[in-house]
Structure formats: structure tokens, C-alpha cells
């Protein structure tokens with residue numbers, strides 16, 4: 129597959145190129161997907177869509193499902209089945225629905241009685257399902273985690289989940305190349321989480337918009353796979369589509385003996401490793417954005433605000449919003465301090481904590497637990513700590529930790545030792561914060577209400593969370609007597625080979641951290657796609673079902689908003705993700721902002737005021753609209769409310785995609801003067817007209833306010849109301865041909881054992897039965913859930 133190229137390529141270019149099934153004139157690409165992970169929250173509507181259209185899952189052998197977000201983390205000793213185990217109705221429905229779907233569609237599934245169950249981004253790597261050079265997707269934004277293996281891994285929305293289930297392909301575009309190079313040596317007490325929090329603080333939450341980040345440099349090379357996963361995991365918090373690390377001996381070492389990896393020492397293994405070794409950026413490859421970080425500038429880092437970019441060294445103080453660059457930033461900063469219950473100037477080490485959460489797909493792997501256990505060993509959590517939870521990322525992590533006695537160390541120190549799941553990372557299960565409770569958390573998002581309505585989250589590394597639990601307040605782990613001076617915690621055990629990489633510093637391209645540059649980063653042009661002359665866009669023929677209402681001209685009231693970084697947790701909070709339908713979410717749109725405590729409408733919120741109650745358009749002057757989670761519930765809620773178009777300076781990638789899949793039109797307008805014209809109309813309460821065929825926005829009197837860009841293929845689908853799954857299915861021959869080549873060139877990607885169960889249909893019972901072979905054809909005797 130990896131043919132020699134004349135144009136120097138990055139790691140991302142190589143993996144992307146190797147998966148192109150078809151490319152249109154406008155740069156729209158049909159990309160083959162090797163690995164699809166599925167969980168209960170973002171899949172019900174996708175399976176329903178398949179069923180309604182009478183479609184099958186194309187590659188059950190390349191699809192792996194588990195249940196993680198909704199599951200209680202209490203003891204499973206008395207577990208009979210998921211239906212009787214989950215108390216909360218909607219959570220139960222979602223999990224039971226997944227079990228029905230995996231049976232119906234013949235997909236491998238790790239349920240609660242299977243020790244391989246866990247957070248979807250922990251189990252994929254653990255099983256060797258995630259492999260270098262693969263494309264990996266999941267209806268979940270933190271799919272970026274898998275990039276640690278040199279995979280191109282990214283989150284998708286539910287419509288795209290359906291698309292991949294049906295076709296094993298996705299319609300996409302090339303991303304920009306971004307490189308974050310971290311050189312030097314990490315000091316004791318500084319971990320990969322500090323590296324990524326520091327990087328996000330530097331680039332901002334929109335810094336990586338439209339880009340795939342390659343993490344490189346001597347620090348990355350020295351890190352274990354687990355640590356690399358923590359870094360790639362939070363690429364999404366830096367706004368990027370994905371994060372990647374070139375595979376090396378550390379990667380190969382990790383994969384040895386993994387159930388779904390090629391068998392170590394076999395011809396297939398050797399062939400795979402030879403291919404994987406080619407997955408390095410060419411020495412003269414070009415990056416659109418380059419960032420350089422010196423390891424000696426990184427200290428243990430914590431967040432103070434409600435966005436992952438609000439970071440400060442633990443030795444610092446709560447920042448003063450009055451010193452921020454613009455009025456909008458000052459106002460946002462004031463709101464954050466109020467929400468977080470903090471006073472500017474307070475030393476971070478004086479901030480008292482109520483709860484501690486060590487878990488999530490960022491930091492719930494064995495290495496994280498070992499590091500935290502080292503800090504708490506022989507100590508006890510402070511008297512003011514109401515609860516301290518350790519939630520292993522998977523049943524296998526839990527088992528390993530117990531074998532090492534870590535559970536004992538934690539229990540003796542006063543921590544709760546829980547079962548695997550997402551838990552208090554977003555609290556879709558019963559593990560939540562009470563209002564105003566403050567949490568030291570190893571998770572990845574500190575958005576308002578994320579861990580519980582009005583909960584206050586501070587993000588940090590596992591050793592820092594452990595230190596906070598012992599101190600009862602945010603604490604500098606380096607001050608723990610037996611911790612200071614010990615070697616770096618996440619150094620990989622395998623000796624580092626000397627790779628021929630491009631990892632040299634580019635001093636003249638280093639970026640500074642001020643806000644102006646953060647914005648400039650976010651504003652990098654998105655569409656520099658090469659025009660490759662292959663086939664032309666098909667128009668929807670008879671075989672293309674017209675599944676969506678057509679979008680041509682939209683005229684209506686536009687609601688003005690001014691905030692930057694409006695995240696999808698704010699658009700639709702987690703408690704509403706438990707639905708298995710796409711409709712009915714309109715009343716929950718912007719729930720926390722729209723309603724006061726007790727449920728009355730907040731009269732200050734724009735959508736509660738006339739004439740905006742009937743808004744069809746939102747005009748937001750703040751950048752990065754729709755950042756955060758991949759939940760398609762966000763566009764569903766907007767759509768259900770009646771909003772069909774959002775206009776903003778920039779959008780987060782997944783939200784942007786998800787909107788089009790629902791017949792909605794997100795319009796990025798970078799020109800401040802143009803955006804201000806539309807915003808002024810919205811503020812005046814006048815109607816705005818969006819004319820998609822002519823790509824013009826007009827005022828109420830028909831006068832032109834500005835023009836806008838839209839990709840040709842997306843416009844075509846919107847104007848004609850086309851279901852793009854139908855369009856992709858017309859490409860059957862090309863997809864089948866791609867699969868034939870793939871089976872010859874990368875045979876280790878065919879899930880042989882899984883294929884065996886293809887076609888067993890809906891007759892399977894949900895019970896543990898021994899499966900003689902894994903998809904590698906080896907005898908394992910491990911029970912599967914069905």
C-alpha cells in the first residue's frame with residue numbers, strides 16, 4: 129500500500145492517502161475505514177437508520193462495540209444482566225438497545241460481564257484492535273486517542289456512524305498538517321497530561337481547527353504508549369480532528385501478543401512491522417502550522433476556568449480577567465470565575481477540593497493508576513474530601529491493578545475502587561458532582577455542568593489528582609517528600625531506536641502564547657485542497673434516496689450570540705444524550721443557559737426573548753462554535769428548536785460535519801465586517817435571508833449583506849436533500865476493489881475470526897459463550913458476551 133511518493137508527505141498524508149477509495153474534483157474524498165468502535169450513546173439512531181433502510185453492517189469483522197458511558201461503576205458481583213443492573217430508565221434503554229443491535233447486526237460486543245468491557249478508547253488499544261497506519265473512527269470525539277499508534281483516528285457523529293456501518297467508508301476532506309514538537313526532558317512530577325494541557329494553553333481550544341496534529345520531538349519519543357494516548361486523546365480539546373504519533377519500537381513492543389494484532393514473530397507480524405516502520409513523516413515534509421515547546425517550560429499544570437485552554441501552573445494564581453485582551457474575554461473570564469467560585473489572585477495551591485476523580489479515557493490506564501498509587505501509598509485522603517474515586521478504564525486494567533495490589537493501596541488511603549466506565553468524566557451514570565462541588569479530575573473537559581450541574585472541574589494529571597486528594601486542596605506533587613527527584617513516571621521501557629525523522633526545531637516558526645496569535649492559529653485557511661482530476665460528483669440518481677428536506681433559501685429571525693467556544697455540552701447537556709431518537713430535544717437546547725434553577729426560563733437568555741423565540745438562524749460573533757463532544761444531539765436540538773443555520777467566524781470540525789448530515793447549513797464567516805453586518809441585523813430583530821444556491825446572505829429588505837463559501841459537494845447534497853449513504857453505496861465497485869487490494873497488502877486488517885460469525889443474525893442470545901478463535905485465528909477460549 130505505501131507506494132513511494134514524489135511529494136514529501138507527513139505521517140498523516142501517508143495514512144490518509146493509503147485509504148482513499150475515491151476523490152472528487154472539489155477534493156471531497158471517500159475514505160476507507162479500517163476500524164469502527166461503537167458505544168451505546170451515539171449508535172441507537174444509526175442502527176435504527178440502517179434498519180429502516182434495510183441495510184446491513186458491511187464489516188462486522190472490523191467493528192467492535194462496548195457499553196461505557198451509562199454504566200454504573202458499582203460492584204458487578206450480583207450482575208445478572210444489563211437490564212436488571214442499570215436502575216436509571218434512559219441509561220438502561222440505551223444499553224439494552226445496544227445489546228439488541230449487536231445481536232441483530234452480528235457485531236462483537238464486550239458487555240458488563242466481560243472483563244474486556246471498558247471505555248471504548250481503552251479497550252481498542254488493549255485488544256490490538258487499534259493498529260498503526262489504520263483509520264479508526266467512533267461516534268466519540270476522543271477517538272483521537274488511538275492516534276498514539278500512528279493511526280488516523282477521529283470522532284464522528286451518529287449519521288457518520290450509520291454511514292460507516294453501512295459502507296465502511298466516510299465522506300471527508302483533507303485536513304491541514306500541524307506539528308507540535310516537544311523537545312528536552314520532562315522534570316520529575318511532570319507527566320504527559322501536563323504536556324498536553326500546556327500545549328492547549330499555548331494554542332487555544334481552536335488552535336488545531338481543521339488540522340491533524342502530529343506530536344513529535346524527543347519528549348514524545350521517550351514516552352510510553354499509554355502516555356502518548358493521553359496526549360493524542362486531548363488533541364480534540366486543542367480543536368484538532370486528530371492527533372498522531374509516528375509508530376516506533378515502543379509501539380511495536382506494546383502490540384506484541386495483543387489478541388487482535390498480528391501474531392508476534394509470524395510472517396504477517398514481520399510484514400506489518402515493515403509497513404509500520406514506513407509510517408514516518410518525510411524529512412522535508414511541510415506543515416501548515418508548527419509549534420515548538422521546550423520541555424523545561426512544562427510544570428505540573430491545572431485548569432482554573434471552564435475551558436481546557438484555561439491552564440495555569442500549579443505554582444501560579446487564579447488569573448485576573450481584567451487583564452485579558454478584549455472586552456469579550458474580560459466578560460467571559462468574569463463569568464468563569466463566578467461559575468468556578470474563585471477569586472483572582474488566589475494561589476492555586478489554596479483552592480480547596482471536595483471530590484477527586486481518577487479515571488476517563490485520558491487517564492485510566494494501568495500506568496496512570498500505578499503513578500497515582502505511588503503518591504498515595506501509606507497516606508490517607510484529607511478529611512474534607514467527600515469522595516475520591518478510582519475508575520479503571522477497563523475490566524482488564526482493573527484486573528491488572530488488582531494483581532499488583534494497587535486496589536489495596538487506594539482503598540487503604542480512603543479511595544473508592546470502582547468498576548470500569550466513563551463515570552464522573554461526564555456523569556451519564558450516577559457518579560456526579562453536586563452543585564458547586566469542586567473536583568480534582570484527570571478527565572479532559574472542564575465545561576460548565578460537565579461533571580454535574582454547577583459542578584466545578586479542575587483538570588490535571590493522575591499524580592496531581594492523587595496529591596490533591598491527600599492534601600484536600602490543589603497541590604504540587606513535587607512537594608511530596610517521597611516524590612521529588614524520582615525519575616520521570618511515564619518513560620517508556622523500550623530503548624529508543626534512532627529514527628530518521630523530521631523532528632528538528634524550527635525556531636523561526638515557534639509561536640508565542642498570546643491571544644492574538646491563538647486567534648490567528650484558529651483562523652488558518654481551511655480549504656487548500658488540491659484538485660485531483662478523478663471522477664466528477666454524481667448527482668442523486670434513482671438509487672440515491674432523498675432522505676433530507678432540501679435546503680435552498682432560508683428566511684427568518686436570527687438570534688445574536690457573542691460568546692466564543694460555545695461547546696456541545698452547553699448546546700445540549702449530557703442528561704439529554706440518553707434518548708434513542710433524533711427528535712424532541714428542542715426544549716432542552718442550551719438548557720443551562722436557558723433555564724434558571726427550578727426550571728423557570730432565564731429572561732436574559734436570547735432564545736427566551738421576542739422575536740428570538742422563533743429564530744431560524746443563530747449569528748454568533750465568537751469563534752469555534754460547537755467545540756467539544758461529537759454528540760449529534762447538538763444539531764438535532766438546534767434543528768428541533770427550528771434553527772437550520774448557524775453563522776459564526778469558525779466551527780469545530782465534528783459539529784460542522786454533523787450539521788450538514790441533518791440538512792442544516794453552518795456558515796463560517798471570517799471577515800469581521802461581514803459578520804458584523806449580519807450580527808447587526810440579528811440584534812435589530814430583523815429577518816435575515818440565506819440564499820444557498822447563490823451563496824449570499826441578505827437583509828430583511830433583500831439587500832446583500834455578504835457572500836459566503838460552501839463546499840461544492842455539501843451544497844449539492846443540501847440543495848437536493850440527498851442522503852449521502854445512498855450516494856456512497858453507488859460506489860460499491862470501487863469499495864469492493866479497495867477491499868480486495870487491502871486484503872492482499874495488509875491482510876492483518878481483515879478480522880478473520882469475527883467474519884466467522886457474520887450472518888448469524890438475530891438468533892444469538894446475550895450470554896457468555898466461548899469463542900474458539902479471535903479474529904487473528906488463534907485459539908483463545910475467551911468468552912464473548914454473545
Ligand SMILES: CC(C)[C@H](C(=O)O)[C@@H](O)C(=O)O
Pocket residue numbers: 169170197267268269270283554705756757758759760
Ligand atoms: C457521548 C459522546 C458523544 C461524547 C463525545 O463525543 O465526546 C462523550 O464521550 C464526551 O466525552 O462528551
Ligand code: SF4
Pocket residue numbers: 197247268270488489490549550553554571572
Ligand atoms: S471523554 Fe469521558 S465520557 Fe467521553 S469517552 Fe472519554 S471517558 Fe467517556
